[in-house]
Amino acid sequence: MIRTLRLAMVIAAFATAAMAVSCAQQTSKAAADAAAAAQAAADSAKTAAAVQRGQHLFLSYCAMCHGDGGAGDGEAAARFQRDSVMVAKLNNSDRMDKLTPEELRKVIAEGGGKTHRSDLMPPWASRLSPEQIDDLVQFVLQLRYMNPSVPSATLAAYMAAPEGVPADGRALFVHHCVACHGSEGKGDGPFAAKLLETAKVQPRNLTDSVYFKDRKDSDLYATIALGGGHFKKAVQMPAWTQTLTPAQMKSLVAYVRSISQTESK
Numbered sequence: 001m002i003r004t005l006r007l008a009m010v011i012a013a014f015a016t017a018a019m020a021v022s023c024a025q026q027t028s029k030a031a032a033d034a035a036a037a038a039q040a041a042a043d044s045a046k047t048a049a050a051v052q053r054g055q056h057l058f059l060s061y062c063a064m065c066h067g068d069g070g071a072g073d074g075e076a077a078a079r080f081q082r083d084s085v086m087v088a089k090l091n092n093s094d095r096m097d098k099l100t101p102e103e104l105r106k107v108i109a110e111g112g113g114k115t116h117r118s119d120l121m122p123p124w125a126s127r128l129s130p131e132q133i134d135d136l137v138q139f140v141l142q143l144r145y146m147n148p149s150v151p152s153a154t155l156a157a158y159m160a161a162p163e164g165v166p167a168d169g170r171a172l173f174v175h176h177c178v179a180c181h182g183s184e185g186k187g188d189g190p191f192a193a194k195l196l197e198t199a200k201v202q203p204r205n206l207t208d209s210v211y212f213k214d215r216k217d218s219d220l221y222a223t224i225a226l227g228g229g230h231f232k233k234a235v236q237m238p239a240w241t242q243t244l245t246p247a248q249m250k251s252l253v254a255y256v257r258s259i260s261q262t263e264s265k
């Protein structure tokens, strides 16, 4: 009995000592973590600023061929396709993962002709400064993480809008969406039967957790803003960007999250 007690005391003493040591370690580790986090935040703010400048340049100089989101679908792309030249899809990670940032910089600066590619990719070193080309590299590096079919302007509006409020979303939903999606969002509104009969499409059941748990907020937002047709879904899902503000559409996304009982992602 006494032995057990003594053992317990020894263990307690050890534990206290160990705690003191780990506390001291934690304090210095916490300080180091805080410094690292501050550095990371500063770095990411710097990169974010470069990406933003790069996007601006990209929309001015590159999007007519490569498309706003780098999907290779700019206005001029169709013309090249007739001559059997494909404008590179800069949002394709299989392709872009093979290029280092240095190679990327070289293609942009020197053009396709000097880098074993089509000379329809122009050289930019004479028109843009090295800093501008660096900014473009930072932006192009991000393209693969952006949804290929969401235009950058839509994504920018989404990011700039305040966080959505589910209750506001509900009020808008009752006003604009129940005709098709039904008062509880189950896809059974008064207009749904007609859509099924005439167009063989069904409004999505917005309470379907399995479906919505894998969808990103920005994708839901984009579908609401630009309509189903923009994403090869049913065109009967209308575009709302002319009717609703970005903040309102974000609240609708928040409402869809609440009725589908899924987490934001």
Ligand code: HEC
Pocket (backbone or CB within 6 Å): 058, 061, 062, 063, 064, 065, 066, 076, 080, 085, 086, 087, 088, 090, 095, 096, 099, 104, 107, 108, 112, 116, 117, 118, 119, 120, 121, 122, 124, 136, 140
């Ligand atoms: C006049 C049309 C046009 C413009 C403008 C243009 N590009 Fe290109 N770009 C192309 C074509 C075509 C290719 C494909 C070349 C090939 O694969 O042979 C290409 C290829 C590229 C590649 C190489 C991708 C790879 O996988 O090898 C990069 C990077 C690139 N462009 C970036 C840019 C940037 C950045 C701008 C703007 C500063 C820009 N391009 C402007 C037509 C254009």
Ligand code: HEC
Pocket (backbone or CB within 6 Å): 172, 173, 176, 177, 178, 179, 180, 181, 191, 195, 201, 202, 203, 204, 206, 215, 219, 220, 223, 224, 228, 232, 233, 234, 235, 236, 237, 238, 240, 252, 256
């Ligand atoms: C005229 C009928 C109609 C109206 C009104 C309507 N929708 Fe839809 N909605 C549809 C149809 C049809 C689909 C299914 C599209 C598909 O999957 O091909 C759909 C799909 C959706 C989806 C699923 C998108 C995805 O990624 O699969 C969401 C979210 C959505 N609607 C939200 C809304 C909201 C919010 C409103 C009101 C602002 C609204 N809808 C109004 C018909 C409608």
